[in-house]
Amino acid sequence: MLTAEQIKLFIRVLKYNSEYDFSDYAPKSFARRVEKLLEDLQIDFYELIDKIENGDPDFIQFVVNNITVNTTELFRDPKVWQAIRYRILPRLKDNEVINIWHPGCSSGQEVYSMMIILNEEGLLEKSNLYGTDINTEMLEIARKGEYSYRLNVEYLQNFDEVINKNPYDYQHVSNVPYSKYFEIDPINDIIRVKPFLREKAVFVKHNLVSLTNPFERQFDMILCRNVLIYFNRNLQSKVINLFYRNLKYPGYLVLGYHETILDAESMGFFKHGYYFAKKLK
Numbered sequence: 001m002l003t004a005e006q007i008k009l010f011i012r013v014l015k016y017n018s019e020y021d022f023s024d025y026a027p028k029s030f031a032r033r034v035e036k037l038l039e040d041l042q043i044d045f046y047e048l049i050d051k052i053e054n055g056d057p058d059f060i061q062f063v064v065n066n067i068t069v070n071t072t073e074l075f076r077d078p079k080v081w082q083a084i085r086y087r088i089l090p091r092l093k094d095n096e097v098i099n100i101w102h103p104g105c106s107s108g109q110e111v112y113s114m115m116i117i118l119n120e121e122g123l124l125e126k127s128n129l130y131g132t133d134i135n136t137e138m139l140e141i142a143r144k145g146e147y148s149y150r151l152n153v154e155y156l157q158n159f160d161e162v163i164n165k166n167p168y169d170y171q172h173v174s175n176v177p178y179s180k181y182f183e184i185d186p187i188n189d190i191i192r193v194k195p196f197l198r199e200k201a202v203f204v205k206h207n208l209v210s211l212t213n214p215f216e217r218q219f220d221m222i223l224c225r226n227v228l229i230y231f232n233r234n235l236q237s238k239v240i241n242l243f244y245r246n247l248k249y250p251g252y253l254v255l256g257y258h259e260t261i262l263d264a265e266s267m268g269f270f271k272h273g274y275y276f277a278k279k280l281k
Protein backbone atom coordinates (compact mmCIF):
# COMPACT_ATOMS: atom_id res chain seq x y z
CA MET A 1 0.00 0.00 0.00
CA LEU A 2 1.30 3.46 -0.89
CA THR A 3 2.04 5.85 1.97
CA ALA A 4 0.83 9.44 2.27
CA GLU A 5 4.45 10.53 1.67
CA GLN A 6 4.59 8.57 -1.58
CA ILE A 7 1.37 10.15 -2.82
CA LYS A 8 2.79 13.60 -2.01
CA LEU A 9 5.94 12.72 -3.95
CA PHE A 10 3.87 11.50 -6.91
CA ILE A 11 1.92 14.77 -6.98
CA ARG A 12 5.10 16.85 -6.66
CA VAL A 13 6.92 15.03 -9.45
CA LEU A 14 3.90 15.30 -11.74
CA LYS A 15 3.63 19.01 -10.99
CA TYR A 16 7.26 19.77 -11.86
CA ASN A 17 7.29 17.65 -15.00
CA SER A 18 3.93 18.45 -16.56
CA GLU A 19 1.08 20.92 -16.80
CA TYR A 20 -0.82 18.97 -14.11
CA ASP A 21 -1.00 20.16 -10.54
CA PHE A 22 -2.99 17.88 -8.25
CA SER A 23 -1.74 19.53 -5.02
CA ASP A 24 -5.21 20.79 -4.17
CA TYR A 25 -6.98 17.49 -4.70
CA ALA A 26 -8.26 15.53 -1.72
CA PRO A 27 -5.31 13.10 -1.30
CA LYS A 28 -7.36 10.05 -0.33
CA SER A 29 -8.75 9.66 -3.84
CA PHE A 30 -5.28 9.05 -5.28
CA ALA A 31 -3.76 6.08 -3.48
CA ARG A 32 -6.06 3.44 -4.93
CA ARG A 33 -5.85 4.80 -8.49
CA VAL A 34 -2.04 4.97 -8.44
CA GLU A 35 -1.84 1.45 -6.99
CA LYS A 36 -4.09 0.19 -9.80
CA LEU A 37 -1.89 1.96 -12.37
CA LEU A 38 1.23 0.27 -10.94
CA GLU A 39 -0.51 -3.10 -11.17
CA ASP A 40 -1.59 -2.47 -14.78
CA LEU A 41 1.89 -1.33 -15.82
CA GLN A 42 3.59 -4.04 -13.75
CA ILE A 43 6.13 -1.56 -12.36
CA ASP A 44 6.93 -0.36 -8.85
CA PHE A 45 6.30 3.10 -7.44
CA TYR A 46 9.84 4.44 -7.99
CA GLU A 47 9.90 3.21 -11.58
CA LEU A 48 6.70 5.20 -12.11
CA ILE A 49 8.36 8.29 -10.62
CA ASP A 50 11.36 7.82 -12.98
CA LYS A 51 9.09 7.51 -15.98
CA ILE A 52 7.22 10.68 -15.06
CA GLU A 53 10.54 12.52 -14.58
CA ASN A 54 11.46 11.53 -18.13
CA GLY A 55 8.70 13.95 -19.09
CA ASP A 56 7.21 12.10 -22.09
CA PRO A 57 3.93 13.99 -22.59
CA ASP A 58 2.11 10.90 -23.90
CA PHE A 59 3.09 8.89 -20.83
CA ILE A 60 2.09 11.72 -18.52
CA GLN A 61 -1.30 12.02 -20.23
CA PHE A 62 -1.68 8.24 -19.92
CA VAL A 63 -1.04 8.54 -16.16
CA VAL A 64 -3.59 11.35 -15.85
CA ASN A 65 -6.15 9.37 -17.85
CA ASN A 66 -5.66 6.50 -15.43
CA ILE A 67 -5.85 8.34 -12.14
CA THR A 68 -9.07 10.27 -12.83
CA VAL A 69 -12.40 8.77 -11.83
CA ASN A 70 -14.74 8.94 -14.81
CA THR A 71 -18.00 7.37 -13.66
CA THR A 72 -20.96 8.92 -15.41
CA GLU A 73 -24.34 8.02 -16.87
CA LEU A 74 -27.17 9.31 -19.04
CA PHE A 75 -29.54 11.57 -17.10
CA ARG A 76 -27.65 10.85 -13.85
CA ASP A 77 -30.06 11.68 -10.97
CA PRO A 78 -33.25 12.16 -13.02
CA LYS A 79 -34.74 14.59 -10.48
CA VAL A 80 -31.94 17.03 -11.22
CA TRP A 81 -32.63 16.79 -14.96
CA GLN A 82 -36.35 17.28 -14.38
CA ALA A 83 -35.51 20.46 -12.47
CA ILE A 84 -33.24 21.64 -15.30
CA ARG A 85 -35.94 20.91 -17.86
CA TYR A 86 -38.94 22.35 -16.04
CA ARG A 87 -37.38 24.98 -13.78
CA ILE A 88 -34.27 26.35 -15.51
CA LEU A 89 -34.98 26.04 -19.25
CA PRO A 90 -38.25 28.04 -19.10
CA ARG A 91 -36.19 30.94 -17.71
CA LEU A 92 -33.74 30.75 -20.63
CA LYS A 93 -36.15 30.03 -23.45
CA ASP A 94 -36.38 33.62 -24.69
CA ASN A 95 -32.59 34.11 -24.87
CA GLU A 96 -31.14 34.65 -28.33
CA VAL A 97 -28.53 31.95 -27.61
CA ILE A 98 -28.04 29.56 -24.73
CA ASN A 99 -24.43 28.72 -23.82
CA ILE A 100 -23.79 25.74 -21.58
CA TRP A 101 -20.44 24.53 -20.18
CA HIS A 102 -19.91 21.05 -18.72
CA PRO A 103 -16.48 21.04 -17.00
CA GLY A 104 -15.52 17.47 -16.04
CA CYS A 105 -17.84 15.98 -18.68
CA SER A 106 -16.06 12.59 -18.79
CA SER A 107 -17.32 10.45 -21.70
CA GLY A 108 -20.06 12.93 -22.63
CA GLN A 109 -23.33 11.37 -21.45
CA GLU A 110 -24.10 14.50 -19.43
CA VAL A 111 -23.71 16.75 -22.49
CA TYR A 112 -25.90 14.46 -24.60
CA SER A 113 -28.55 14.34 -21.85
CA MET A 114 -28.64 18.14 -21.92
CA MET A 115 -28.95 18.20 -25.70
CA ILE A 116 -31.88 15.80 -25.57
CA ILE A 117 -33.88 17.94 -23.14
CA LEU A 118 -33.00 21.08 -25.10
CA ASN A 119 -34.28 19.37 -28.24
CA GLU A 120 -37.49 18.27 -26.50
CA GLU A 121 -38.06 21.89 -25.46
CA GLY A 122 -37.33 23.20 -28.99
CA LEU A 123 -34.19 25.02 -27.78
CA LEU A 124 -31.36 22.92 -29.19
CA GLU A 125 -30.83 24.91 -32.34
CA LYS A 126 -29.97 28.12 -30.51
CA SER A 127 -27.83 26.37 -27.90
CA ASN A 128 -24.05 25.90 -27.77
CA LEU A 129 -22.72 23.04 -25.66
CA TYR A 130 -19.15 22.70 -24.48
CA GLY A 131 -17.77 19.69 -22.65
CA THR A 132 -14.30 19.84 -21.10
CA ASP A 133 -12.17 17.39 -19.15
CA ILE A 134 -8.52 16.56 -18.44
CA ASN A 135 -8.97 12.95 -19.49
CA THR A 136 -8.25 12.80 -23.24
CA GLU A 137 -9.38 9.19 -23.54
CA MET A 138 -12.83 10.10 -22.17
CA LEU A 139 -13.04 13.12 -24.47
CA GLU A 140 -12.38 10.84 -27.45
CA ILE A 141 -15.28 8.59 -26.38
CA ALA A 142 -17.45 11.69 -25.88
CA ARG A 143 -16.74 12.89 -29.44
CA LYS A 144 -17.69 9.48 -30.82
CA GLY A 145 -20.82 9.28 -28.64
CA GLU A 146 -20.61 5.51 -28.70
CA TYR A 147 -21.10 3.44 -25.54
CA SER A 148 -21.53 -0.12 -24.40
CA TYR A 149 -25.23 -1.01 -24.64
CA ARG A 150 -24.92 -3.54 -21.82
CA LEU A 151 -23.37 -1.00 -19.44
CA ASN A 152 -25.81 1.77 -20.33
CA VAL A 153 -29.13 0.01 -20.83
CA GLU A 154 -30.23 0.59 -17.25
CA TYR A 155 -29.86 4.35 -17.73
CA LEU A 156 -32.53 4.30 -20.42
CA GLN A 157 -34.92 4.20 -17.45
CA ASN A 158 -33.55 7.62 -16.53
CA PHE A 159 -34.42 8.72 -20.07
CA ASP A 160 -38.05 7.71 -19.50
CA GLU A 161 -38.15 9.55 -16.16
CA VAL A 162 -36.93 12.78 -17.69
CA ILE A 163 -38.27 12.66 -21.23
CA ASN A 164 -41.57 10.87 -20.88
CA LYS A 165 -42.74 12.01 -17.43
CA ASN A 166 -43.19 15.37 -15.78
CA PRO A 167 -43.27 15.36 -11.95
CA TYR A 168 -44.51 18.94 -12.01
CA ASP A 169 -47.52 18.02 -14.16
CA TYR A 170 -48.68 14.39 -13.97
CA GLN A 171 -51.09 14.92 -16.90
CA HIS A 172 -48.13 15.40 -19.19
CA VAL A 173 -47.00 11.95 -20.33
CA SER A 174 -45.23 11.40 -23.63
CA ASN A 175 -43.85 8.44 -25.46
CA VAL A 176 -40.61 9.55 -27.05
CA PRO A 177 -38.77 6.46 -28.31
CA TYR A 178 -35.04 5.95 -27.63
CA SER A 179 -34.58 5.67 -31.39
CA LYS A 180 -35.19 9.42 -31.71
CA TYR A 181 -31.75 10.00 -30.16
CA PHE A 182 -29.85 6.71 -30.26
CA GLU A 183 -28.92 3.93 -32.65
CA ILE A 184 -29.15 0.79 -30.57
CA ASP A 185 -27.39 -2.40 -31.54
CA PRO A 186 -27.59 -4.86 -28.61
CA ILE A 187 -26.00 -7.72 -30.58
CA ASN A 188 -22.80 -5.75 -31.03
CA ASP A 189 -23.22 -4.12 -27.59
CA ILE A 190 -23.43 -0.59 -28.98
CA ILE A 191 -25.60 2.40 -28.15
CA ARG A 192 -24.62 5.35 -30.35
CA VAL A 193 -25.81 8.93 -30.09
CA LYS A 194 -27.35 10.12 -33.37
CA PRO A 195 -25.17 12.34 -35.60
CA PHE A 196 -27.31 15.49 -35.23
CA LEU A 197 -26.35 15.55 -31.54
CA ARG A 198 -22.73 14.40 -31.94
CA GLU A 199 -22.02 17.03 -34.55
CA LYS A 200 -23.25 19.84 -32.36
CA ALA A 201 -21.31 19.23 -29.14
CA VAL A 202 -17.79 20.64 -28.71
CA PHE A 203 -15.43 18.58 -26.53
CA VAL A 204 -12.02 20.02 -25.61
CA LYS A 205 -9.29 19.35 -23.09
CA HIS A 206 -9.22 21.86 -20.26
CA ASN A 207 -7.95 21.76 -16.70
CA LEU A 208 -10.18 23.44 -14.10
CA VAL A 209 -7.15 23.90 -11.85
CA SER A 210 -5.99 26.60 -14.30
CA LEU A 211 -8.99 28.65 -13.13
CA THR A 212 -9.57 29.86 -16.69
CA ASN A 213 -12.54 29.92 -19.02
CA PRO A 214 -11.30 28.22 -22.23
CA PHE A 215 -14.06 29.74 -24.35
CA GLU A 216 -14.46 33.35 -25.31
CA ARG A 217 -17.95 33.57 -23.97
CA GLN A 218 -20.04 33.63 -20.84
CA PHE A 219 -22.52 30.93 -19.94
CA ASP A 220 -26.19 30.71 -19.10
CA MET A 221 -25.65 27.42 -17.34
CA ILE A 222 -22.65 25.52 -15.98
CA LEU A 223 -22.97 21.87 -15.00
CA CYS A 224 -20.01 20.71 -12.95
CA ARG A 225 -21.22 17.50 -11.44
CA ASN A 226 -19.22 15.10 -9.29
CA VAL A 227 -15.93 16.88 -9.95
CA LEU A 228 -15.54 19.25 -6.98
CA ILE A 229 -15.62 16.28 -4.59
CA TYR A 230 -12.07 15.50 -5.70
CA PHE A 231 -10.80 18.98 -4.74
CA ASN A 232 -9.96 20.40 -1.32
CA ARG A 233 -12.01 23.31 0.11
CA ASN A 234 -9.58 25.93 -1.08
CA LEU A 235 -9.68 24.80 -4.72
CA GLN A 236 -13.44 24.28 -4.52
CA SER A 237 -14.00 27.94 -3.59
CA LYS A 238 -11.66 29.15 -6.33
CA VAL A 239 -13.50 27.06 -8.93
CA ILE A 240 -16.91 28.23 -7.68
CA ASN A 241 -15.63 31.77 -8.03
CA LEU A 242 -14.49 31.00 -11.61
CA PHE A 243 -18.03 29.81 -12.35
CA TYR A 244 -19.54 32.91 -10.75
CA ARG A 245 -17.38 35.16 -12.94
CA ASN A 246 -18.25 33.26 -16.11
CA LEU A 247 -21.98 32.93 -15.64
CA LYS A 248 -24.27 35.52 -17.18
CA TYR A 249 -27.10 36.97 -15.14
CA PRO A 250 -29.46 35.21 -14.84
CA GLY A 251 -27.27 32.13 -14.83
CA TYR A 252 -27.46 28.72 -13.24
CA LEU A 253 -24.94 26.34 -11.71
CA VAL A 254 -25.71 22.64 -11.30
CA LEU A 255 -23.50 20.47 -9.09
CA GLY A 256 -23.66 16.75 -8.25
CA TYR A 257 -26.60 15.44 -6.25
CA HIS A 258 -24.54 15.24 -3.05
CA GLU A 259 -22.50 18.39 -3.61
CA THR A 260 -23.19 21.85 -2.33
CA ILE A 261 -21.63 25.29 -2.03
CA LEU A 262 -20.62 26.08 1.51
CA ASP A 263 -21.94 29.51 2.40
CA ALA A 264 -23.55 29.82 -1.05
CA GLU A 265 -24.89 33.34 -0.59
CA SER A 266 -21.53 34.85 0.18
CA MET A 267 -20.15 33.05 -2.89
CA GLY A 268 -22.85 34.75 -4.99
CA PHE A 269 -25.50 32.05 -5.34
CA PHE A 270 -29.02 31.31 -4.14
CA LYS A 271 -29.82 27.64 -3.71
CA HIS A 272 -33.07 26.56 -5.38
CA GLY A 273 -33.65 22.86 -4.80
CA TYR A 274 -31.30 21.00 -7.13
CA TYR A 275 -29.49 24.01 -8.58
CA PHE A 276 -27.90 27.35 -7.75
CA ALA A 277 -28.91 30.66 -9.32
CA LYS A 278 -26.38 33.46 -9.66
CA LYS A 279 -27.22 36.46 -7.54
CA LEU A 280 -25.85 39.94 -8.03
CA LYS A 281 -23.32 40.33 -5.22
Ligand SMILES: C[S@@+](CC[C@H](N)C(=O)[O-])C[C@H]1O[C@@H](n2cnc3c(N)ncnc32)[C@H](O)[C@@H]1O
Nearest residue numbers: 068071072104106133134135207208209225226
Ligand atom coordinates in the same frame (compact mmCIF):
# COMPACT_ATOMS: atom_id res chain seq x y z
C1 LIG B 1 -16.87 11.38 -11.71
S1 LIG B 1 -16.63 12.14 -13.28
C2 LIG B 1 -18.11 13.08 -13.42
C3 LIG B 1 -18.68 13.05 -14.82
C4 LIG B 1 -20.01 13.81 -14.98
N1 LIG B 1 -19.85 15.22 -14.71
C5 LIG B 1 -21.09 13.21 -14.12
O1 LIG B 1 -21.40 13.74 -13.05
O2 LIG B 1 -21.66 12.17 -14.46
C6 LIG B 1 -15.40 13.38 -12.89
C7 LIG B 1 -14.69 13.94 -14.13
O3 LIG B 1 -13.94 15.10 -13.77
C8 LIG B 1 -12.73 15.11 -14.51
N2 LIG B 1 -11.77 15.97 -13.85
C9 LIG B 1 -11.05 15.74 -12.72
N3 LIG B 1 -10.24 16.78 -12.46
C10 LIG B 1 -10.46 17.70 -13.43
C11 LIG B 1 -9.90 18.98 -13.70
N4 LIG B 1 -8.97 19.51 -12.92
N5 LIG B 1 -10.34 19.64 -14.78
C12 LIG B 1 -11.28 19.10 -15.61
N6 LIG B 1 -11.84 17.89 -15.40
C13 LIG B 1 -11.42 17.20 -14.32
C14 LIG B 1 -12.34 13.64 -14.54
O4 LIG B 1 -11.42 13.35 -15.57
C15 LIG B 1 -13.69 12.95 -14.72
O5 LIG B 1 -13.96 12.70 -16.08
